[in-house]
Amino acid sequence: MPKKYAVLLVLMGGIFMSFVGLYMRLLSQADGFQILFYRSFGICGIVIFVGCLRRQTTPIKFFKSIDINDIFMGFALSLAFTCYVFAMLYTSVASTLLILSAAPFMTAAIGWLWIGERPKSITWVAMCFAFFGIYLMVKAGQQLGNNFGNFMALLSGFWFALMLVIARRSGKHDVLGGTFIGGAFCVLWGGCMAVILGTGLTVLSFDLFIILVMGIFGIGIGIAFVTWGASHVPAAEVSILVLIESVLGPVWPWLLLGESMTLSEILGGALVLSSVVTFALFTAK
Numbered sequence: 001m002p003k004k005y006a007v008l009l010v011l012m013g014g015i016f017m018s019f020v021g022l023y024m025r026l027l028s029q030a031d032g033f034q035i036l037f038y039r040s041f042g043i044c045g046i047v048i049f050v051g052c053l054r055r056q057t058t059p060i061k062f063f064k065s066i067d068i069n070d071i072f073m074g075f076a077l078s079l080a081f082t083c084y085v086f087a088m089l090y091t092s093v094a095s096t097l098l099i100l101s102a103a104p105f106m107t108a109a110i111g112w113l114w115i116g117e118r119p120k121s122i123t124w125v126a127m128c129f130a131f132f133g134i135y136l137m138v139k140a141g142q143q144l145g146n147n148f149g150n151f152m153a154l155l156s157g158f159w160f161a162l163m164l165v166i167a168r169r170s171g172k173h174d175v176l177g178g179t180f181i182g183g184a185f186c187v188l189w190g191g192c193m194a195v196i197l198g199t200g201l202t203v204l205s206f207d208l209f210i211i212l213v214m215g216i217f218g219i220g221i222g223i224a225f226v227t228w229g230a231s232h233v234p235a236a237e238v239s240i241l242v243l244i245e246s247v248l249g250p251v252w253p254w255l256l257l258g259e260s261m262t263l264s265e266i267l268g269g270a271l272v273l274s275s276v277v278t279f280a281l282f283t284a285k
Contacts, residue, residue, distance in 0.1 A: 006232035010241045013225030016217055018248035021093030023214040024085075025253050030207040031199050032086050036190030038208060040081070042215020043183035043223075050224035051176040066177045069170035074181025076163040081186050081219075083156035091149025094250035094261045098269035099153040101246045101276055102130045104239050106161035108279075115169050126279040133271030136264050174227045183215075240277055247273070 027035065051062050087096040105127040112118055134154070163182075167175050194201055203211070222245075230238045246269070253259035261269075 003232060006229040007241065009225045009229030010233060010238055011244055013222045013227075013229065014242045014244035015222075015248065016225065017219065017222035018097075018245045019252055020214055020218040020222075021088060021097065021249045022252040022256065023210050023218055024088040025093070025257050025259065026210050027207050028204060030203045030211060031194070032082075032089055033190045033194040033197065034199060034201065034203050034207075035211055035214075036082060036085050036186050037194055037201060038190075038203070038211040039085075039215035039219065040183040040186035040190060042212045043220045044180055044187070046216050046220030047176055047180045047183065047224060050221070050228070051174075051180070054174070054176070054224075054228055062177075062180075066181065069166060069172060070177035070181050073163050073166045073170075073175055073178025074183075074185055076159045076166060077175075077178055077182030078185035078189075080156045080159035080163060081182060082189075083152045083159060087149050087152035087156055089149065091146035091153065092250070092261070092265065093253050093259060094265045094269060095146065095150055096153045096156075097246040097249040098265065098272050099134050099150060100157045100160070101243060101269075101272045102127075102134060103157040103161045103164075104276055104279060105130055106158055107164045110161055110165045111168065114165055122282040123279055126275040126282075130272045130275035133268035133275065136268035136271070176224065176227060179223055179227075239279070240281075243273055243276060 024035075030038075048059055048062060051057075052059055055062065055065075057065075084096070084100075087099075105123065108123050108127070163175070163178065167178065172178075191201060226238070226242060233241070250259075250261055250265075254261070
């Protein structure tokens with residue numbers, strides 16, 4: 001695939017994912033585990049479709065290609081998905097996405113500790129600035145009562161970073177198998193927890209429609225496009241391109257629903273985004 005088309009795929013994937021915060025805000029009654037349960041059906045379905053299309057194979061062969069690495073990736077990704085949903089519910093869209101933008105630094109740290117990939121010096125400098133930006137957002141969030149949501153965003157970033165290190169260690173060219181397993185795990189415990197906690201699986205028709213659209217177009221197609229294009233674009237450039245999700249994500253709720261960003265989110269987010277861009281540029285060199 002020519003690089004210009006791969007770049008376009010990554011950008012389109014980031015744009016699709018940037019609407020997730022808006023979808024979450026449009027829901028009226030569905031709780032976190034109900035969202036996780038129904039959203040994951042959409043994720044699994046679109047990942048199988050794109051996976052078969054990309055690999056030019058059948059669903060049966062796609063399932064047979066899933067190995068232990070995909071299961072480990074899926075487990076980590078399912079925890080990232082779970083924490084992400086609750087982060088969106090308990091803090092602002094801006095804080096969730098901007099805190100998650102620090103995932104490349106978590107990936108670098110985990111990769112160093114686990115598989116011996118020593119980060120460059122600039123990584124530690126950029127990481128300090130990024131986490132200072134996160135501190136500003138978390139501190140402001142504490143005053144607004146968003147502690148749980150911000151903590152969930154940090155946990156989501158950690159589990160997502162762990163998934164990326166597992167993928168890198170396994171040498172896989174894409175994470176579609178792991179993404180499918182992650183969605184399947186979320187269906188399993190999202191449904192179980194909804195029943196155990198007594199909320200059940202009954203949701204409003206409008207909520208169900210929004211959740212399925214979120215799973216198919218927000219997460220499913222978004223991740224599929226990013227992983228498809230990422231195999232033809234240097235990792236450092238992908239780190240910059242996917243920031244379009246964090247930039248546009250808070251814009252849609254602001255434009256359509258009036259959810260504005262606080263000064264701490266703007267300042268902290270600017271530090272995180274600039275740190276990731278600096279990190280990516282120096283990594284590319």
